[in-house]
Amino acid sequence: MQKITADMLIEKAVSLLEAGTISRVLGWKKGEFDYDVTPYVFADAESLKKDFVFDDFCGANFSKYLVAETRKAEGKVLVFLKPCDTYSFNQLLTEHRFDREAVYAVGIPCEGMADINKIKEITGDGISSLTSKGDKIVVDTIYDGEKEVDFASVLAERCVSCKSKKHVAYDELMGDEGDITDSARFDEVAQLEAMTEDERFAFWQSQLSKCIRCNACRDICPACTCEKCVFENPESPVENKAISDSFEEKMFHIIRAFHVAGRCTDCGECSRVCPQNIPLHLLNRKFIKDINSFYGEYQAGAEVGSRAPLVDYTTEDIEPGEAVMKGEGENA
Amino acid sequence: MQVNGEYKPLIVAFCCNWCSYAGADLAGNNRLAYPENVKIIKVPCSCRVNPMFILRAFQRGADGVIICGCHPGDCHYTSGNYYTRRRMSLLFSMLNFLGIEKERTRVEWVSAAEGAKFAATMNEFTEAVAALGENKRLEDLRCKR
Ligand code: SF4
Ligand code: SF4
Numbered sequence: 001m002q003k004i005t006a007d008m009l010i011e012k013a014v015s016l017l018e019a020g021t022i023s024r025v026l027g028w029k030k031g032e033f034d035y036d037v038t039p040y041v042f043a044d045a046e047s048l049k050k051d052f053v054f055d056d057f058c059g060a061n062f063s064k065y066l067v068a069e070t071r072k073a074e075g076k077v078l079v080f081l082k083p084c085d086t087y088s089f090n091q092l093l094t095e096h097r098f099d100r101e102a103v104y105a106v107g108i109p110c111e112g113m114a115d116i117n118k119i120k121e122i123t124g125d126g127i128s129s130l131t132s133k134g135d136k137i138v139v140d141t142i143y144d145g146e147k148e149v150d151f152a153s154v155l156a157e158r159c160v161s162c163k164s165k166k167h168v169a170y171d172e173l174m175g176d177e178g179d180i181t182d183s184a185r186f187d188e189v190a191q192l193e194a195m196t197e198d199e200r201f202a203f204w205q206s207q208l209s210k211c212i213r214c215n216a217c218r219d220i221c222p223a224c225t226c227e228k229c230v231f232e233n234p235e236s237p238v239e240n241k242a243i244s245d246s247f248e249e250k251m252f253h254i255i256r257a258f259h260v261a262g263r264c265t266d267c268g269e270c271s272r273v274c275p276q277n278i279p280l281h282l283l284n285r286k287f288i289k290d291i292n293s294f295y296g297e298y299q300a301g302a303e304v305g306s307r308a309p310l311v312d313y314t315t316e317d318i319e320p321g322e323a324v325m326k327g328e329g330e331n332a
Numbered sequence: 333m334q335v336n337g338e339y340k341p342l343i344v345a346f347c348c349n350w351c352s353y354a355g356a357d358l359a360g361n362n363r364l365a366y367p368e369n370v371k372i373i374k375v376p377c378s379c380r381v382n383p384m385f386i387l388r389a390f391q392r393g394a395d396g397v398i399i400c401g402c403h404p405g406d407c408h409y410t411s412g413n414y415y416t417r418r419r420m421s422l423l424f425s426m427l428n429f430l431g432i433e434k435e436r437t438r439v440e441w442v443s444a445a446e447g448a449k450f451a452a453t454m455n456e457f458t459e460a461v462a463a464l465g466e467n468k469r470l471e472d473l474r475c476k477r
């Protein structure tokens with residue numbers, strides 16, 4: 001359960017609106033169900049009081065929404081940022097994707113977000129309401145009544161391996177500042193590296209063939225803000241899902257992950273939105289792990305203006321042949 | 333690639349205009365033999381090679397892809413090949429992570445004076461790819477007739 005409540009955030013937003021510091025609020029709006037919270041721009045106190053929510057299902061990272069929203073109207077946009085969101089925020093600033101002056105950022109603490117799919121695995125479908133109570137979530141279902149799940153057991157993957165509870169950007173901070181955490185986020189990547197080529201191929205084939213090419217992973221990604229995309233070119237053979245063939249899947253996923261390599265902050269949004277539950281974070285983390293091992297530790301978004309590893313070099317860099325061996329793991 | 337029912341590895345070699353392409357030329361002038369199924373694509377600099385080019389080459393039937401550029405420090409555009417080196421290190425490591433045989437991709441620095449190295453590299457690479465058999469993992473059935 002979150003330490004900070006929706007009421008506290010509403011109060012903050014309303015006072016900033018009244019003081020004229022901001023003109024609108026980017027926040028989470030109640031959805032049809034308790035778990036499908038929707039990003040929304042609130043313009044006044046009434047709508048905030050009516051629809052603004054903040055709970056264990058507010059995973060959405062708003063940084064990318066700022067790119068479009070800051071261009072729409074005069075005045076500052078208030079945005080609430082969880083610690084991991086602030087990395088994306090900085091990365092977008094580094095890439096000059098929005099005007100810092102057009103934003104008022106409030107850092108908020110986060111206790112980790114719940115993954116509705118994990119809850120459904122335990123309770124089954126037909127969830128009519130979700131209520132957080134301490135370290136439990138009470139789930140009401142239409143088929144067999146009320147059930148309780150442990151919050152810790154339904155924590156989203158990216159929150160289980162959270163890299164930081166520390167905000168790296170804000171104008172104002174609510175609650176206490178956390179620390180950069182020691183996460184085991186590369187463990188799964190290392191397990192795959194330790195497999196044989198054939199096993200890895202089989203693993204990825206089974207994962208990527210589930211992809212329906214909805215492009216949600218691309219659309220949500222805060223590192224991915226081009227206004228024209230190669231995957232929209234009807235002349236390319238990878239504009240849509242190709243049913244006959246698996247090449248399109250691999251092309252899409254390799255290019256998607258590669259073009260954010262060195263800029264991906266590991267925010268985990270891509271895996272969160274994937275309707276097919278493809279572990280996209282493993283592709284991103286492979287790049288991050290390789291970058292750390294080849295060129296030294298680098299965390300995208302940790303500071304504004306840092307130079308991404310792929311637009312940088314040293315004359316002593318590792319050769320591709322050796323890199324591939326090293327990338328296969330100290331395990332190999 | 334199948335030619336008359338027989339497997340012949342098709343190699344696509346991206347060669348930079350200033351060093352490696354001239355190296356290939358020199359190999360020719362010196363009558364140094366390298367397999368005829370090495371198809372050279374001339375690029376202004378090794379860093380012109382976008383990851384998409386490599387995937388497209390595999391898609392269209394290549395069994396191996398090699399990128400050749402000037403030696404580090406000698407790039408005609410000063411630093412192009414340093415970027416190539418980083419990009420290809422990460423890309424090839426990713427391809428291997430996806431289970432694509434690491435012997436199918438390579439980067440080699442070949443200067444304009446190294447005709448012999450060019451021929452030897454191509455012979456060796458073609459042999460390595462021949463041993464792997466046809467590229468199945470990055471093929472596109474739509475491109476095969
Ligand atoms: S690739 Fe995924 S984890 Fe990385 S920045 Fe984009 S959405 Fe976040
Ligand atoms: S979100 Fe999932 S299903 Fe949709 S394109 Fe991305 S990987 Fe494929």
Ligand code: FES
Pocket residue numbers: 348349350351352376377378379400401402406407408409412413
């Ligand atoms: S010109 Fe040869 S690698 Fe840049």
